[in-house]
Amino acid sequence: MNEAVPKAAKVLAAAAATGTPCPPIRELFADGDLDAAYAVQRLTTERVLAAGHRLVGRKIGLTSPAVQRQLGVDQPDFGALFSDMALPHGATVPAGRLLQPKVEAEIALILGADLPGPDCSVADVRAATAFLAPALEIVDSRIAGWDITIVDTVADNASSGLFVLGDTREADVEPADVEMQLHRQTELVSEGTGRDCLGDPLNAAAWLATTLARRGEPLRAGDIVLTGALGPMVPAAPGDVFTARISGLGEVTISFEGEAP
Secondary structure, three states: OOOHHHHHHHHHHHHHHHOOOEOOOHHHOOOOOHHHHHHHHHHHHHHHHHOOOOEEEEEEEOOOHHHHHHHOOOOOEEEEEEHHHEEEOOOEEOOOOOOOOEEEEEEEEEEOOOEOOOOOOHHHHHHHEEEEEEEEEEEOOOEHHHOOOHHHHHHOHHHOOEEEEOOOOEOOOOHHHOEEEEEEOOEEEEEEEHHHOOOOHHHHHHHHHHHHHHOOOOEOOOOEEEEEEOOOOEEOOOOOEEEEEEOOOEEEEEEEOOOOO
């Protein structure tokens, strides 16, 4: 193993444990070494599972052109979803739970069948999906100031934080056709459509299923797949209340503990 891999994993784990963001870890690796970045992510997964948490699905990141522009990248990535990351619709994120939270609205797929790959199509994803649900992902970065490249965010479990699924479960919604509006309190702060997610959230899911299958980690029945942001991510502050409304899927809400300034 590249000796920088465990070093980077240790630095990121310390940032999460102490609540103090760390400098970018990309300097530890050759430019664009995504294999090393995913090896760091794998060590994080092993650490979290060893602590007693379960792997409940995967998230796809960097699927929206708007989010790609925000972070200066041109390809998607993926990360792991763990049982301790899930919050119920309408929950409140405790103060100090995250370092630098931002919120984005997405479509979640709940799989009813395995996607073994290694060449999964949109038709395969559609057939394997039991339900769709509205979702909020609260992304976070262990790296100070969100000063990240794709290597940094991949190593940092795709900048994962928490996620919330709405109570709606629908089977007959066409993901590409949905429209999304995200409000912070009453202010519209982000909007987009299903086509803003790699042209279709099912495209994103097919990319993920193929990528994971080729790595020997295929998606399984029961997995949750967060398919990627439908619009720009928005910083969260104490006292904020975010509500996403996705046509055909209803709404999902999360609050942040504290008082708004």
